[in-house]
Amino acid sequence: MGKPALHAMDDPLARVNVMEYRRGEALNWHFDRSEFTTTILLQAPEAGGLFEYRRDLRSPEDPNHEGVARLLRGEDPELRRIRLEPGALNIFRGRDTAHRVTPVEGDRPRLVAVFSYFDRPGVRMTPDEQRGFYGRAA
Numbered sequence: 001m002g003k004p005a006l007h008a009m010d011d012p013l014a015r016v017n018v019m020e021y022r023r024g025e026a027l028n029w030h031f032d033r034s035e036f037t038t039t040i041l042l043q044a045p046e047a048g049g050l051f052e053y054r055r056d057l058r059s060p061e062d063p064n065h066e067g068v069a070r071l072l073r074g075e076d077p078e079l080r081r082i083r084l085e086p087g088a089l090n091i092f093r094g095r096d097t098a099h100r101v102t103p104v105e106g107d108r109p110r111l112v113a114v115f116s117y118f119d120r121p122g123v124r125m126t127p128d129e130q131r132g133f134y135g136r137a138a
C-alpha cells in the first residue's frame with residue numbers, strides 16, 4: 001500500500017464490524033469510502049457468498065461512469081471472483097475497486113470482520129454518516 005503507518009478509525013462504530021450474511025443475503029456493487037478495506041472471513045457459507053471485484057474501475061481523478069455502467073450490465077471482462085476461506089485476510093483498494101458479495105446459499109451464515117484503517121489518526125464519521133452506515137449514531 002505504500003503507507004508508513006496505519007491508524008484504526010477513532011470511531012466507536014466504524015473501527016471493526018462483524019457482518020452476518022444469511023441465506024439469500026448479499027451485498028450489492030459498491031465502492032468503499034476509505035481508500036482500502038481489510039476483512040477476515042470468520043465463517044464461510046456452504047455455497048454462494050463469493051467476493052466479486054473489478055480492480056481500479058475508477059480513480060480520484062476519473063469516476064469512469066461508462067466503465068461502472070458496463071460492469072453493472074455484466075459486460076466487464078475484468079470481473080474477478082474469489083471464494084474466501086475461513087481465516088482469509090482480504091486487503092483491497094475498495095475506494096477504486098468495485099466489489100460485491102453474491103447471495104449466500106445454505107443454512108450456515110457467512111461471517112466477516114471488517115476493519116477500517118486510515119493513513120492518518122483521528123478519522124471519525126459524522127453522526128449522519130453513522131446513521132447511514134449503522135442505523136444509529138454514537
Ligand SMILES: O=C(O)CCC(=O)C(=O)O
Pocket residue numbers: 019027032037039051099101112114
Ligand atoms: O463481505 C465482504 O467480504 C465485503 C464487505 C464490504 O465490502 C464492506 O463492508 O464494504
Ligand SMILES: [Fe+2]
Pocket residue numbers: 030031032037094099
Ligand atoms: Fe465494501
